[in-house]
Amino acid sequence: MTENRTIQVGAVIFEGFELLDLYGPLEMFGMLGETEGGLATTVLSTKAGPVKSAPGPSGMADAAMDDCEGCDILLIPGGIGTRLLMRDAVFLARLKRLAEASKIVATVCTGSMLFAATGLLDGHRATSNKLIFKQVRKSAPNVEWIPSARWVEDGKYVTSSGVSAGMDMALFLIAKLRDRNTALRVARRAEYVWNEDPSRDPFAA
Amino acid sequence: MTENRTIQVGAVIFEGFELLDLYGPLEMFGMLGETEGGLATTVLSTKAGPVKSAPGPSGMADAAMDDCEGCDILLIPGGIGTRLLMRDAVFLARLKRLAEASKIVATVCTGSMLFAATGLLDGHRATSNKLIFKQVRKSAPNVEWIPSARWVEDGKYVTSSGVSAGMDMALFLIAKLRDRNTALRVARRAEYVWNEDPSRDPFAA
Numbered sequence: 519m520t521e522n523r524t525i526q527v528g529a530v531i532f533e534g535f536e537l538l539d540l541y542g543p544l545e546m547f548g549m550l551g552e553t554e555g556g557l558a559t560t561v562l563s564t565k566a567g568p569v570k571s572a573p574g575p576s577g578m579a580d581a582a583m584d585d586c587e588g589c590d591i592l593l594i595p596g597g598i599g600t601r602l603l604m605r606d607a608v609f610l611a612r613l614k615r616l617a618e619a620s621k622i623v624a625t626v627c628t629g630s631m632l633f634a635a636t637g638l639l640d641g642h643r644a645t646s647n648k649l650i651f652k653q654v655r656k657s658a659p660n661v662e663w664i665p666s667a668r669w670v671e672d673g674k675y676v677t678s679s680g681v682s683a684g685m686d687m688a689l690f691l692i693a694k695l696r697d698r699n700t701a702l703r704v705a706r707r708a709e710y711v712w713n714e715d716p717s718r719d720p721f722a723a
Numbered sequence: 724m725t726e727n728r729t730i731q732v733g734a735v736i737f738e739g740f741e742l743l744d745l746y747g748p749l750e751m752f753g754m755l756g757e758t759e760g761g762l763a764t765t766v767l768s769t770k771a772g773p774v775k776s777a778p779g780p781s782g783m784a785d786a787a788m789d790d791c792e793g794c795d796i797l798l799i800p801g802g803i804g805t806r807l808l809m810r811d812a813v814f815l816a817r818l819k820r821l822a823e824a825s826k827i828v829a830t831v832c833t834g835s836m837l838f839a840a841t842g843l844l845d846g847h848r849a850t851s852n853k854l855i856f857k858q859v860r861k862s863a864p865n866v867e868w869i870p871s872a873r874w875v876e877d878g879k880y881v882t883s884s885g886v887s888a889g890m891d892m893a894l895f896l897i898a899k900l901r902d903r904n905t906a907l908r909v910a911r912r913a914e915y916v917w918n919e920d921p922s923r924d925p926f927a928a
Contacts, residue, residue, distance in 0.1 A: 538746060542743060542746075665807070
Protein backbone atom coordinates (compact mmCIF):
# COMPACT_ATOMS: atom_id res chain seq x y z
CA MET A 519 0.00 0.00 0.00
CA THR A 520 2.55 2.60 -1.13
CA GLU A 521 -0.01 4.71 -3.01
CA ASN A 522 -1.39 7.64 -1.04
CA ARG A 523 -5.06 6.68 -1.17
CA THR A 524 -7.43 6.98 1.80
CA ILE A 525 -6.86 4.26 4.40
CA GLN A 526 -10.10 2.46 5.30
CA VAL A 527 -10.30 1.51 8.98
CA GLY A 528 -13.01 -0.71 10.42
CA ALA A 529 -13.22 -0.78 14.22
CA VAL A 530 -15.26 -3.52 15.90
CA ILE A 531 -17.05 -2.67 19.16
CA PHE A 532 -19.16 -4.77 21.53
CA GLU A 533 -20.77 -4.37 24.94
CA GLY A 534 -17.99 -3.96 27.51
CA PHE A 535 -15.29 -2.66 25.13
CA GLU A 536 -12.56 -0.52 26.68
CA LEU A 537 -12.90 3.15 25.64
CA LEU A 538 -9.23 4.03 25.15
CA ASP A 539 -8.48 0.78 23.29
CA LEU A 540 -10.82 2.08 20.60
CA TYR A 541 -10.64 5.86 20.69
CA GLY A 542 -6.87 6.16 21.31
CA PRO A 543 -6.00 4.60 17.93
CA LEU A 544 -8.98 6.29 16.21
CA GLU A 545 -7.71 9.67 17.45
CA MET A 546 -4.24 9.04 15.99
CA PHE A 547 -5.74 7.78 12.71
CA GLY A 548 -8.14 10.72 12.61
CA MET A 549 -5.28 13.21 12.81
CA LEU A 550 -3.98 12.16 9.40
CA GLY A 551 -4.62 15.17 7.18
CA GLU A 552 -6.12 15.16 3.69
CA THR A 553 -2.71 15.98 2.21
CA GLU A 554 -1.36 12.91 3.99
CA GLY A 555 -3.75 10.71 2.05
CA GLY A 556 -6.42 10.78 4.72
CA LEU A 557 -8.21 7.99 6.50
CA ALA A 558 -11.84 6.98 6.88
CA THR A 559 -13.15 5.13 9.93
CA THR A 560 -16.26 2.99 10.18
CA VAL A 561 -17.21 1.75 13.64
CA LEU A 562 -18.74 -1.73 13.34
CA SER A 563 -20.73 -3.91 15.72
CA THR A 564 -23.22 -6.78 15.54
CA LYS A 565 -25.66 -4.09 14.46
CA ALA A 566 -25.50 -0.30 14.04
CA GLY A 567 -26.37 1.85 17.08
CA PRO A 568 -25.12 2.70 20.57
CA VAL A 569 -22.87 0.16 22.35
CA LYS A 570 -22.05 0.44 26.07
CA SER A 571 -18.34 0.46 26.99
CA ALA A 572 -16.75 -1.17 30.04
CA PRO A 573 -16.24 2.17 31.85
CA GLY A 574 -19.84 3.21 31.11
CA PRO A 575 -20.15 5.73 28.26
CA SER A 576 -21.56 4.37 25.00
CA GLY A 577 -19.90 4.48 21.60
CA MET A 578 -21.84 4.47 18.35
CA ALA A 579 -21.54 1.76 15.71
CA ASP A 580 -22.02 3.17 12.21
CA ALA A 581 -22.73 -0.17 10.54
CA ALA A 582 -23.19 -3.91 11.07
CA MET A 583 -20.10 -6.15 10.82
CA ASP A 584 -21.89 -8.31 8.25
CA ASP A 585 -22.28 -5.30 5.95
CA CYS A 586 -18.51 -4.65 5.78
CA GLU A 587 -16.53 -6.26 2.98
CA GLY A 588 -13.17 -5.88 4.72
CA CYS A 589 -10.84 -2.92 5.20
CA ASP A 590 -7.21 -1.84 5.21
CA ILE A 591 -7.02 -2.01 9.01
CA LEU A 592 -9.48 -3.99 11.12
CA LEU A 593 -9.14 -2.67 14.69
CA ILE A 594 -10.22 -4.92 17.58
CA PRO A 595 -10.25 -3.36 21.06
CA GLY A 596 -10.31 -5.31 24.32
CA GLY A 597 -12.33 -4.93 27.48
CA ILE A 598 -14.29 -7.08 29.89
CA GLY A 599 -16.81 -7.81 27.12
CA THR A 600 -14.26 -10.07 25.39
CA ARG A 601 -14.81 -12.76 28.05
CA LEU A 602 -18.34 -13.53 26.86
CA LEU A 603 -17.62 -13.12 23.14
CA MET A 604 -14.73 -15.60 23.23
CA ARG A 605 -17.40 -18.31 23.61
CA ASP A 606 -19.87 -16.82 21.12
CA ALA A 607 -19.50 -18.90 17.93
CA VAL A 608 -21.71 -16.60 15.84
CA PHE A 609 -19.71 -13.51 16.78
CA LEU A 610 -16.40 -15.31 16.24
CA ALA A 611 -17.47 -16.43 12.74
CA ARG A 612 -18.35 -12.81 11.89
CA LEU A 613 -15.02 -11.59 13.24
CA LYS A 614 -13.08 -14.30 11.39
CA ARG A 615 -14.70 -13.43 8.07
CA LEU A 616 -13.92 -9.73 8.55
CA ALA A 617 -10.32 -10.49 9.54
CA GLU A 618 -9.81 -12.71 6.49
CA ALA A 619 -11.24 -9.98 4.25
CA SER A 620 -8.98 -7.25 5.72
CA LYS A 621 -5.36 -6.38 4.89
CA ILE A 622 -4.18 -5.77 8.46
CA VAL A 623 -5.76 -6.91 11.72
CA ALA A 624 -4.71 -4.72 14.68
CA THR A 625 -5.72 -5.55 18.25
CA VAL A 626 -5.44 -3.64 21.52
CA CYS A 627 -5.23 -5.17 25.02
CA THR A 628 -7.46 -8.26 25.39
CA GLY A 629 -8.61 -7.70 21.80
CA SER A 630 -5.84 -10.20 20.92
CA MET A 631 -7.33 -12.78 23.31
CA LEU A 632 -10.73 -12.33 21.64
CA PHE A 633 -9.22 -12.49 18.17
CA ALA A 634 -7.17 -15.59 19.10
CA ALA A 635 -10.47 -17.37 19.78
CA THR A 636 -11.08 -17.36 16.00
CA GLY A 637 -7.99 -19.58 15.62
CA LEU A 638 -6.36 -17.19 13.14
CA LEU A 639 -3.53 -16.26 15.55
CA ASP A 640 -2.46 -19.89 16.05
CA GLY A 641 1.24 -20.30 15.25
CA HIS A 642 1.76 -16.52 15.24
CA ARG A 643 3.63 -14.26 17.63
CA ALA A 644 1.37 -11.87 19.54
CA THR A 645 1.05 -9.84 22.72
CA SER A 646 -1.75 -8.60 25.00
CA ASN A 647 -2.59 -6.95 28.33
CA LYS A 648 0.23 -7.58 30.79
CA LEU A 649 -1.80 -7.72 34.02
CA ILE A 650 -3.73 -10.81 32.90
CA PHE A 651 -1.02 -12.33 30.71
CA LYS A 652 -1.23 -15.81 32.29
CA GLN A 653 -4.95 -15.96 31.56
CA VAL A 654 -4.36 -14.83 27.97
CA ARG A 655 -1.69 -17.49 27.46
CA LYS A 656 -3.93 -20.18 28.89
CA SER A 657 -6.90 -19.17 26.73
CA ALA A 658 -4.96 -19.63 23.47
CA PRO A 659 -2.00 -22.00 24.00
CA ASN A 660 -1.22 -22.29 20.28
CA VAL A 661 -0.30 -18.62 19.97
CA GLU A 662 3.33 -17.65 20.67
CA TRP A 663 2.62 -15.00 23.33
CA ILE A 664 5.42 -12.42 23.81
CA PRO A 665 5.57 -11.23 27.46
CA SER A 666 7.70 -8.13 26.82
CA ALA A 667 6.59 -6.05 23.82
CA ARG A 668 4.62 -2.82 23.43
CA TRP A 669 3.28 -4.34 20.21
CA VAL A 670 4.11 -7.32 17.97
CA GLU A 671 3.82 -7.47 14.16
CA ASP A 672 3.62 -10.93 12.60
CA GLY A 673 2.49 -10.95 8.98
CA LYS A 674 -0.83 -9.13 8.72
CA TYR A 675 -1.45 -9.36 12.48
CA VAL A 676 -0.37 -6.51 14.75
CA THR A 677 -1.23 -7.01 18.43
CA SER A 678 -0.56 -4.48 21.18
CA SER A 679 -0.30 -4.49 24.96
CA GLY A 680 -2.84 -3.10 27.41
CA VAL A 681 -5.10 -0.09 26.73
CA SER A 682 -2.64 2.81 26.12
CA ALA A 683 -0.34 0.67 23.96
CA GLY A 684 -2.91 0.92 21.16
CA MET A 685 -1.86 4.53 20.53
CA ASP A 686 1.80 3.55 20.08
CA MET A 687 0.72 0.77 17.69
CA ALA A 688 -1.55 3.15 15.75
CA LEU A 689 1.39 5.49 15.15
CA PHE A 690 3.46 2.49 14.01
CA LEU A 691 0.70 1.62 11.52
CA ILE A 692 0.70 5.21 10.22
CA ALA A 693 4.49 4.99 9.80
CA LYS A 694 4.06 1.65 8.02
CA LEU A 695 1.29 2.76 5.62
CA ARG A 696 2.65 6.30 5.12
CA ASP A 697 6.09 7.10 6.61
CA ARG A 698 7.80 7.84 9.92
CA ASN A 699 7.68 11.63 9.50
CA THR A 700 3.92 11.51 9.07
CA ALA A 701 3.61 9.46 12.28
CA LEU A 702 5.82 11.96 14.13
CA ARG A 703 3.68 14.87 12.88
CA VAL A 704 0.49 13.11 14.02
CA ALA A 705 2.00 12.42 17.48
CA ARG A 706 2.95 16.09 17.78
CA ARG A 707 -0.57 17.23 16.80
CA ALA A 708 -1.94 14.99 19.56
CA GLU A 709 0.80 16.20 21.97
CA TYR A 710 1.54 12.52 22.48
CA VAL A 711 4.96 11.14 23.49
CA TRP A 712 5.21 8.18 21.11
CA ASN A 713 6.92 5.06 22.45
CA GLU A 714 8.33 4.25 19.02
CA ASP A 715 10.28 1.12 20.02
CA PRO A 716 8.04 -1.98 20.22
CA SER A 717 10.62 -3.79 22.38
CA ARG A 718 10.40 -1.09 25.08
CA ASP A 719 7.59 -2.35 27.33
CA PRO A 720 7.36 -0.58 30.70
CA PHE A 721 4.68 -3.06 31.82
CA ALA A 722 6.25 -6.34 30.64
CA ALA A 723 4.65 -9.47 32.13
CA MET B 724 -13.85 15.80 49.21
CA THR B 725 -11.84 13.56 51.52
CA GLU B 726 -14.67 11.06 52.00
CA ASN B 727 -14.54 8.04 49.72
CA ARG B 728 -17.90 8.52 48.01
CA THR B 729 -18.51 8.01 44.28
CA ILE B 730 -17.09 10.85 42.17
CA GLN B 731 -19.68 12.27 39.75
CA VAL B 732 -18.20 13.29 36.41
CA GLY B 733 -20.12 15.20 33.77
CA ALA B 734 -18.46 15.38 30.34
CA VAL B 735 -19.74 17.90 27.79
CA ILE B 736 -19.62 16.94 24.11
CA PHE B 737 -20.57 18.84 20.95
CA GLU B 738 -20.29 18.35 17.22
CA GLY B 739 -16.58 18.37 16.34
CA PHE B 740 -15.22 17.35 19.75
CA GLU B 741 -11.82 15.60 19.78
CA LEU B 742 -12.18 11.88 20.64
CA LEU B 743 -9.13 11.45 22.87
CA ASP B 744 -9.78 14.72 24.75
CA LEU B 745 -12.95 13.05 26.01
CA TYR B 746 -12.29 9.32 26.15
CA GLY B 747 -8.69 9.51 27.44
CA PRO B 748 -9.75 11.05 30.77
CA LEU B 749 -12.97 8.96 30.88
CA GLU B 750 -10.84 5.80 30.52
CA MET B 751 -8.63 6.81 33.46
CA PHE B 752 -11.66 7.78 35.57
CA GLY B 753 -13.43 4.55 34.60
CA MET B 754 -10.54 2.44 35.86
CA LEU B 755 -11.19 3.53 39.45
CA GLY B 756 -12.46 0.40 41.16
CA GLU B 757 -15.44 0.10 43.50
CA THR B 758 -13.09 -0.34 46.47
CA GLU B 759 -11.44 2.93 45.48
CA GLY B 760 -14.72 4.78 45.94
CA GLY B 761 -15.77 4.47 42.32
CA LEU B 762 -16.78 7.06 39.79
CA ALA B 763 -19.86 7.61 37.68
CA THR B 764 -19.76 9.38 34.32
CA THR B 765 -22.59 11.13 32.52
CA VAL B 766 -21.90 12.36 29.00
CA LEU B 767 -23.78 15.61 28.40
CA SER B 768 -24.64 17.61 25.32
CA THR B 769 -27.22 20.14 24.17
CA LYS B 770 -29.54 17.13 24.00
CA ALA B 771 -29.14 13.37 24.57
CA GLY B 772 -28.15 11.25 21.56
CA PRO B 773 -25.28 10.67 19.15
CA VAL B 774 -22.79 13.51 18.60
CA LYS B 775 -20.23 13.46 15.76
CA SER B 776 -16.58 13.92 16.74
CA ALA B 777 -13.92 15.84 14.79
CA PRO B 778 -12.20 12.66 13.57
CA GLY B 779 -15.54 11.15 12.48
CA PRO B 780 -16.88 8.51 14.92
CA SER B 781 -19.86 9.58 17.04
CA GLY B 782 -20.05 9.58 20.82
CA MET B 783 -23.31 9.23 22.72
CA ALA B 784 -24.66 11.88 25.08
CA ASP B 785 -26.59 10.31 27.97
CA ALA B 786 -28.42 13.49 28.98
CA ALA B 787 -29.02 17.15 28.18
CA MET B 788 -26.75 19.74 29.82
CA ASP B 789 -29.79 21.59 31.15
CA ASP B 790 -30.87 18.47 33.07
CA CYS B 791 -27.61 18.29 35.05
CA GLU B 792 -27.46 20.04 38.43
CA GLY B 793 -23.65 20.13 38.52
CA CYS B 794 -21.04 17.50 39.32
CA ASP B 795 -17.75 16.89 41.10
CA ILE B 796 -15.77 17.19 37.86
CA LEU B 797 -17.12 18.92 34.76
CA LEU B 798 -14.93 17.77 31.85
CA ILE B 799 -14.75 19.96 28.73
CA PRO B 800 -12.90 18.52 25.72
CA GLY B 801 -11.62 20.56 22.78
CA GLY B 802 -11.80 20.04 19.06
CA ILE B 803 -12.59 22.01 15.93
CA GLY B 804 -16.21 22.34 17.11
CA THR B 805 -15.13 24.82 19.80
CA ARG B 806 -14.65 27.50 17.12
CA LEU B 807 -18.38 27.81 16.42
CA LEU B 808 -19.50 27.36 20.03
CA MET B 809 -17.26 30.18 21.27
CA ARG B 810 -19.72 32.54 19.56
CA ASP B 811 -22.90 30.69 20.59
CA ALA B 812 -24.35 32.69 23.49
CA VAL B 813 -27.01 30.07 24.33
CA PHE B 814 -24.44 27.27 24.57
CA LEU B 815 -22.05 29.44 26.60
CA ALA B 816 -24.79 30.32 29.09
CA ARG B 817 -25.54 26.60 29.52
CA LEU B 818 -21.84 25.84 30.01
CA LYS B 819 -21.39 28.71 32.48
CA ARG B 820 -24.31 27.55 34.63
CA LEU B 821 -22.93 23.98 34.70
CA ALA B 822 -19.42 25.20 35.56
CA GLU B 823 -20.72 27.38 38.39
CA ALA B 824 -22.71 24.41 39.75
CA SER B 825 -19.70 22.04 39.63
CA LYS B 826 -16.86 21.60 42.14
CA ILE B 827 -14.04 21.25 39.59
CA VAL B 828 -13.96 22.29 35.94
CA ALA B 829 -11.36 20.35 33.93
CA THR B 830 -10.62 21.17 30.30
CA VAL B 831 -8.55 19.40 27.64
CA CYS B 832 -6.87 21.06 24.64
CA THR B 833 -9.01 23.86 23.13
CA GLY B 834 -11.66 23.06 25.73
CA SER B 835 -10.01 25.84 27.75
CA MET B 836 -10.46 28.29 24.86
CA LEU B 837 -14.15 27.37 24.70
CA PHE B 838 -14.55 27.61 28.48
CA ALA B 839 -12.71 30.97 28.55
CA ALA B 840 -15.45 32.34 26.29
CA THR B 841 -17.81 32.14 29.32
CA GLY B 842 -15.60 34.72 31.08
CA LEU B 843 -15.08 32.44 34.09
CA LEU B 844 -11.34 31.95 33.38
CA ASP B 845 -10.63 35.72 33.36
CA GLY B 846 -7.87 36.55 35.84
CA HIS B 847 -6.95 32.86 36.21
CA ARG B 848 -3.88 30.92 35.10
CA ALA B 849 -4.63 28.33 32.40
CA THR B 850 -3.13 26.40 29.52
CA SER B 851 -4.29 24.90 26.22
CA ASN B 852 -3.20 23.27 22.96
CA LYS B 853 0.35 24.33 22.14
CA LEU B 854 0.13 24.31 18.35
CA ILE B 855 -2.45 27.11 18.30
CA PHE B 856 -1.36 28.89 21.47
CA LYS B 857 -1.20 32.36 19.86
CA GLN B 858 -4.80 32.02 18.72
CA VAL B 859 -5.89 30.84 22.17
CA ARG B 860 -4.14 33.79 23.82
CA LYS B 861 -5.73 36.25 21.39
CA SER B 862 -9.22 34.80 21.89
CA ALA B 863 -9.18 35.39 25.68
CA PRO B 864 -6.65 38.12 26.56
CA ASN B 865 -7.81 38.40 30.19
CA VAL B 866 -6.70 34.84 31.01
CA GLU B 867 -3.10 34.36 32.18
CA TRP B 868 -2.10 31.73 29.59
CA ILE B 869 0.87 29.53 30.61
CA PRO B 870 2.93 28.49 27.53
CA SER B 871 4.84 25.65 29.22
CA ALA B 872 2.68 23.35 31.36
CA ARG B 873 1.19 19.89 30.85
CA TRP B 874 -1.71 21.14 32.96
CA VAL B 875 -2.45 24.11 35.25
CA GLU B 876 -4.55 24.12 38.43
CA ASP B 877 -5.93 27.46 39.59
CA GLY B 878 -8.65 27.24 42.21
CA LYS B 879 -11.42 25.01 40.88
CA TYR B 880 -10.18 25.28 37.28
CA VAL B 881 -7.79 22.66 35.91
CA THR B 882 -6.80 23.16 32.27
CA SER B 883 -4.59 20.83 30.27
CA SER B 884 -2.53 21.00 27.09
CA GLY B 885 -3.39 19.38 23.77
CA VAL B 886 -5.29 16.11 23.37
CA SER B 887 -3.11 13.51 25.16
CA ALA B 888 -2.42 15.84 28.10
CA GLY B 889 -5.96 15.19 29.31
CA MET B 890 -4.92 11.72 30.48
CA ASP B 891 -2.09 13.14 32.61
CA MET B 892 -4.51 15.67 34.09
CA ALA B 893 -7.12 12.97 34.77
CA LEU B 894 -4.58 10.99 36.80
CA PHE B 895 -3.70 14.19 38.70
CA LEU B 896 -7.41 14.63 39.52
CA ILE B 897 -7.60 11.04 40.77
CA ALA B 898 -4.53 11.69 42.97
CA LYS B 899 -6.18 14.89 44.21
CA LEU B 900 -9.60 13.39 45.01
CA ARG B 901 -8.23 10.03 46.21
CA ASP B 902 -4.44 9.70 46.60
CA ARG B 903 -1.26 9.27 44.55
CA ASN B 904 -1.10 5.50 44.97
CA THR B 905 -4.59 5.13 43.53
CA ALA B 906 -3.56 7.23 40.50
CA LEU B 907 -0.43 5.09 40.03
CA ARG B 908 -2.54 1.90 40.18
CA VAL B 909 -4.96 3.29 37.59
CA ALA B 910 -2.07 4.27 35.28
CA ARG B 911 -0.65 0.74 35.58
CA ARG B 912 -4.04 -0.84 34.77
CA ALA B 913 -4.17 1.30 31.64
CA GLU B 914 -0.49 0.52 30.89
CA TYR B 915 -0.04 4.27 30.68
CA VAL B 916 3.23 6.10 31.39
CA TRP B 917 1.94 9.00 33.50
CA ASN B 918 3.67 12.35 33.07
CA GLU B 919 3.15 13.21 36.72
CA ASP B 920 4.94 16.58 36.70
CA PRO B 921 2.71 19.39 35.35
CA SER B 922 5.77 21.56 34.64
CA ARG B 923 7.22 18.97 32.24
CA ASP B 924 5.72 19.93 28.90
CA PRO B 925 7.36 18.25 25.90
CA PHE B 926 5.27 20.41 23.54
CA ALA B 927 5.65 23.84 25.22
CA ALA B 928 4.62 26.79 23.04
